Amino acid sequence: MSTQRTAVVTGAARGIGAAVARRFAQDGLQVAILDLEEEACRKVADEITEAGGKALGLSCDVTDEESVATAVAAVAEKLGEPTVLVNNAGIIRDNLLFKMSASDWDQVVNVHLRGSFLVSRACQAYMTQAGFGRIVNLSSTSALGNRGQVNYSAAKAGLQGFTKTLALELGKFGVTANAIAPGFIETEMTAETAARVGMDFEDFKKAATAQIPVGRSGKPEDIAHLASFLVSEGAGFVSGQVIYAAGGPRD
Template identity: 70%
Template sequence: MSTDTVRVAIVTGAARGIGAATAKRLAAEGFAVAVLDLDEAVCKTVAAEIEGAGGTALAVGADVSDEDGVNAAVQRVTAELGAPEVLVNNAGIIRDNMLFKMTAGDWDAVMNVHLRGSFLMSRAVQTYMTSAKWGRIINLSSTSALGNRGQANYSAAKAGLQGFTKTLAIELGKFGITVNAIAPGFIETEMTASTAARMGVSFEDFRDAVVKGIPVGRAGKPDDIANAVAFLAGEGAGFISGQVLYVAGGPTV
């Protein structure tokens, strides 16, 4: 990283899966990383792994959908690590169901974490980024933004994040801040494993069925997404903004 000072990154939903892999990768790139998730105790495990590898990390427990909690978390990160200049909005949940079975609570829960959470986190960090005249906001969308049976709430939220990304790119670009989205395809995580369980099939059978439709012939790993985040968070991606990068093992339709 071509800077004389250590940049600070916040990764939400970083206790496991894509978020944990991203936090570790950014730490390996030289960032001081705030590992943020609902359960601070689990965050501490990831933070300890980062520190054990020679990196700098801080475990932060916060609900990204809670305005006061978000503001307090960002203030804590600033006080203990420094002003955040990279934000990865990765926190997410699923409440899958067909439309006629989906409750308003299931709809609201997904919207609150994905959309409200990304809004609150981005608003909280932008003041530090605009002051520094440098920043990277990376939002985690999904191929489900293109539509996916049983995911009306999740698909709408992930599509909404793409519009949010493009708008922030327009608003914040003049301050040296880029805003991009990454849309993963099928990634082997606890979330996809829970989907298989909900469907009543083994994860292996579920994965193998999906892989048949992936041109590169394999499922994605959390590190595949972390690699893309690391690129977009770096100095070399400074002329890329408002884009949606599909990381799905092939073209999307």
């Protein structure tokens, strides 16, 4: 590469997003860590910088059009024009359908779908101009249906259609779009799910692992490895795909 690529990772203050940001820095990319809490973003950015990478932590509400425009413009100015994007920001507001509030539905759908739309739209301008771009959207095995997650499942399934359409529209500009659909990954979010169903997290992990063919639960680094490949120069012929990273086959 003649120039160093700049990546934007949303929801990167913890969990999968932070692992992806760290991996990208190891791969030689400059990384912008976007999340709601600026202090948490800066912590991950400082960690990357101390390890010899180049990173920037910025507060951004992905559901807010102005916040996204401001953050992406700041990335372009302070770090470099973003040609790699991972839409990872996500929340859960789990409940059974008859108990779910309209607010719980709206918040989850807005963060995952509206957020991915706004950040992708802002970043694609730089990608199409550069003639190179990589977009990775975080879906989930919940897209196939998951009790108590009608909002999250709908949003994650929606991201798959979003991904395929981006691939169709942006391919001629050298931009690929793919989705990663993780299975059970040990994160703060899965710990919150365990708490919601009243299970100790260790017991929750054991129960999940019993259903996974490779015999272990996933780590954020497992997803980071896959994202690393999908945004690489060599992955230019892989686009519009949904890859289930779940330790076994999924339909």
